[in-house]
Amino acid sequence: MLKKFLPHPHLTLLLTVVWLLLANAYTINSLVFGLLMGLVIPWITAPYWPDRPVIRNFPGIVEYIAIVMWDIIKSNIAVAKIVLFVPNDKLRPAWVTVPLDLHEPEAITVLAGTITMTPGTLTAELSADGHSLLVHCLHAPDPDGVRDEIKERYERRLKEIFE
Numbered sequence: 001m002l003k004k005f006l007p008h009p010h011l012t013l014l015l016t017v018v019w020l021l022l023a024n025a026y027t028i029n030s031l032v033f034g035l036l037m038g039l040v041i042p043w044i045t046a047p048y049w050p051d052r053p054v055i056r057n058f059p060g061i062v063e064y065i066a067i068v069m070w071d072i073i074k075s076n077i078a079v080a081k082i083v084l085f086v087p088n089d090k091l092r093p094a095w096v097t098v099p100l101d102l103h104e105p106e107a108i109t110v111l112a113g114t115i116t117m118t119p120g121t122l123t124a125e126l127s128a129d130g131h132s133l134l135v136h137c138l139h140a141p142d143p144d145g146v147r148d149e150i151k152e153r154y155e156r157r158l159k160e161i162f163e
Contacts, residue, residue, distance in 0.1 A: 005039075007046035012038040053106040053162060060161045067153065068114055075119040082120070082139050094140035095124075096147050098133045102155060107162035108133075114154050121146075 006012060012035075019034030020026060055061065082091070102108050108130065112123040115135055125134040140146045 005043065008042040008049070008052070011042045014038075015041055053104060055161060056163070057161045060157060064154075064157045064161065067157070068117070071118050071153070075121075079119040079138060086139065091139055092141045094137045094143040094146070096135045096137055096140065096143045096150075098135055098147050098150050098155075100131050100133065100155065101151075102159055102163065104162045105130075107158045110162075111150075111154055111158055115150065 015038035016031070016034040019037055020030055023030045023034070100108060100111075102111060108126065112126065112133060115121050115123045115133070120138040122136045123133050124136050126132075127134070135146070135150070137143070137146055
Protein backbone atom coordinates (compact mmCIF):
# COMPACT_ATOMS: atom_id res chain seq x y z
CA MET A 1 0.00 0.00 0.00
CA LEU A 2 2.82 2.41 0.89
CA LYS A 3 4.62 1.69 -2.41
CA LYS A 4 1.53 2.84 -4.30
CA PHE A 5 1.58 6.30 -2.74
CA LEU A 6 5.32 6.58 -2.18
CA PRO A 7 6.92 4.62 -5.04
CA HIS A 8 10.38 6.18 -4.74
CA PRO A 9 11.01 7.46 -1.21
CA HIS A 10 14.62 8.43 -1.88
CA LEU A 11 13.56 10.46 -4.91
CA THR A 12 10.86 12.15 -2.81
CA LEU A 13 13.46 13.20 -0.28
CA LEU A 14 15.90 14.31 -2.97
CA LEU A 15 13.30 16.39 -4.80
CA THR A 16 12.20 18.05 -1.56
CA VAL A 17 15.78 18.98 -0.63
CA VAL A 18 16.56 20.20 -4.15
CA TRP A 19 13.43 22.37 -4.11
CA LEU A 20 14.46 23.92 -0.79
CA LEU A 21 17.92 24.63 -2.15
CA LEU A 22 16.56 26.13 -5.37
CA ALA A 23 13.94 28.23 -3.59
CA ASN A 24 16.59 29.46 -1.15
CA ALA A 25 13.79 30.04 1.32
CA TYR A 26 13.54 27.72 4.28
CA THR A 27 9.94 28.44 5.22
CA ILE A 28 7.09 26.10 5.97
CA ASN A 29 5.53 27.03 2.61
CA SER A 30 8.69 26.04 0.72
CA LEU A 31 8.94 22.80 2.67
CA VAL A 32 5.29 21.89 2.02
CA PHE A 33 5.54 22.73 -1.69
CA GLY A 34 8.82 20.82 -2.02
CA LEU A 35 7.33 17.83 -0.25
CA LEU A 36 4.24 18.02 -2.44
CA MET A 37 6.37 18.04 -5.59
CA GLY A 38 8.52 15.28 -4.11
CA LEU A 39 5.40 13.15 -3.70
CA VAL A 40 3.62 14.00 -6.97
CA ILE A 41 6.53 13.69 -9.42
CA PRO A 42 7.57 10.14 -8.39
CA TRP A 43 3.92 9.07 -8.28
CA ILE A 44 3.30 10.34 -11.84
CA THR A 45 6.55 8.88 -13.22
CA ALA A 46 6.34 5.52 -11.38
CA PRO A 47 4.94 3.64 -14.42
CA TYR A 48 8.05 4.59 -16.38
CA TRP A 49 10.35 3.03 -13.74
CA PRO A 50 9.37 -0.64 -13.78
CA ASP A 51 12.69 -1.81 -12.34
CA ARG A 52 14.44 0.19 -9.69
CA PRO A 53 18.21 0.18 -9.67
CA VAL A 54 19.67 -1.89 -6.86
CA ILE A 55 22.28 -0.06 -4.84
CA ARG A 56 24.64 -2.64 -3.39
CA ASN A 57 27.15 -0.40 -1.63
CA PHE A 58 25.77 2.69 0.13
CA PRO A 59 29.12 3.73 1.69
CA GLY A 60 30.60 3.50 -1.78
CA ILE A 61 28.23 6.27 -2.90
CA VAL A 62 29.72 8.68 -0.36
CA GLU A 63 33.24 7.76 -1.47
CA TYR A 64 32.27 8.16 -5.13
CA ILE A 65 30.74 11.60 -4.56
CA ALA A 66 33.82 12.75 -2.63
CA ILE A 67 36.15 11.56 -5.41
CA VAL A 68 34.05 13.22 -8.11
CA MET A 69 33.94 16.51 -6.18
CA TRP A 70 37.71 16.43 -5.71
CA ASP A 71 38.25 15.64 -9.40
CA ILE A 72 35.97 18.52 -10.41
CA ILE A 73 38.04 20.93 -8.31
CA LYS A 74 41.32 19.61 -9.73
CA SER A 75 40.00 19.67 -13.28
CA ASN A 76 38.77 23.26 -12.95
CA ILE A 77 42.29 24.32 -12.01
CA ALA A 78 43.83 22.23 -14.80
CA VAL A 79 41.45 23.62 -17.43
CA ALA A 80 42.09 27.18 -16.24
CA LYS A 81 45.84 26.59 -16.66
CA ILE A 82 45.29 25.13 -20.12
CA VAL A 83 43.11 28.04 -21.22
CA LEU A 84 45.44 30.68 -19.81
CA PHE A 85 48.88 29.26 -20.54
CA VAL A 86 48.83 26.54 -23.22
CA PRO A 87 49.08 27.88 -26.77
CA ASN A 88 46.70 26.40 -29.32
CA ASP A 89 49.47 24.63 -31.23
CA LYS A 90 50.49 22.74 -28.06
CA LEU A 91 46.92 21.68 -27.23
CA ARG A 92 46.24 17.96 -27.80
CA PRO A 93 42.47 17.38 -27.92
CA ALA A 94 41.46 13.77 -28.36
CA TRP A 95 38.52 11.45 -28.80
CA VAL A 96 38.80 8.50 -26.45
CA THR A 97 36.72 5.34 -26.62
CA VAL A 98 36.09 3.91 -23.17
CA PRO A 99 34.99 0.25 -23.27
CA LEU A 100 32.43 -0.46 -20.56
CA ASP A 101 32.29 -3.29 -18.08
CA LEU A 102 29.09 -1.78 -16.63
CA HIS A 103 25.76 -3.26 -17.68
CA GLU A 104 23.20 -1.38 -15.59
CA PRO A 105 21.78 1.60 -17.53
CA GLU A 106 21.71 3.72 -14.36
CA ALA A 107 25.40 3.07 -13.73
CA ILE A 108 26.29 3.95 -17.32
CA THR A 109 24.27 7.15 -17.02
CA VAL A 110 26.06 8.12 -13.81
CA LEU A 111 29.43 7.43 -15.45
CA ALA A 112 28.56 9.50 -18.53
CA GLY A 113 27.31 12.33 -16.32
CA THR A 114 30.42 12.22 -14.17
CA ILE A 115 32.68 12.46 -17.20
CA THR A 116 30.67 15.40 -18.54
CA MET A 117 30.63 17.21 -15.18
CA THR A 118 34.40 17.01 -14.91
CA PRO A 119 35.84 20.04 -16.74
CA GLY A 120 37.94 19.19 -19.77
CA THR A 121 36.01 16.05 -20.70
CA LEU A 122 32.66 15.42 -22.32
CA THR A 123 30.74 12.23 -22.99
CA ALA A 124 29.63 12.56 -26.60
CA GLU A 125 28.02 9.21 -27.34
CA LEU A 126 27.09 5.79 -26.03
CA SER A 127 27.66 3.09 -28.62
CA ALA A 128 24.59 1.42 -30.10
CA ASP A 129 25.36 -1.83 -28.31
CA GLY A 130 25.91 0.01 -25.00
CA HIS A 131 29.43 -1.33 -24.56
CA SER A 132 31.49 1.86 -24.92
CA LEU A 133 31.43 5.61 -24.43
CA LEU A 134 32.96 8.15 -26.78
CA VAL A 135 34.64 10.86 -24.70
CA HIS A 136 36.14 14.12 -25.92
CA CYS A 137 39.11 15.47 -23.95
CA LEU A 138 40.24 19.09 -24.17
CA HIS A 139 43.89 18.18 -23.67
CA ALA A 140 44.96 14.53 -23.64
CA PRO A 141 48.61 13.92 -24.50
CA ASP A 142 48.02 10.30 -23.37
CA PRO A 143 44.53 9.17 -24.49
CA ASP A 144 45.12 5.64 -23.17
CA GLY A 145 45.92 7.10 -19.76
CA VAL A 146 42.63 9.02 -19.80
CA ARG A 147 40.74 5.84 -20.65
CA ASP A 148 42.50 3.88 -17.91
CA GLU A 149 41.87 6.63 -15.35
CA ILE A 150 38.14 6.72 -16.15
CA LYS A 151 37.90 2.96 -15.84
CA GLU A 152 39.88 2.75 -12.59
CA ARG A 153 38.68 5.89 -10.86
CA TYR A 154 34.98 5.91 -11.80
CA GLU A 155 33.81 2.74 -13.52
CA ARG A 156 35.30 0.36 -10.96
CA ARG A 157 33.55 2.18 -8.12
CA LEU A 158 30.24 2.34 -9.98
CA LYS A 159 30.48 -1.39 -10.60
CA GLU A 160 30.83 -1.91 -6.84
CA ILE A 161 27.82 0.34 -6.19
CA PHE A 162 25.41 -0.94 -8.84
CA GLU A 163 26.45 -4.48 -9.79
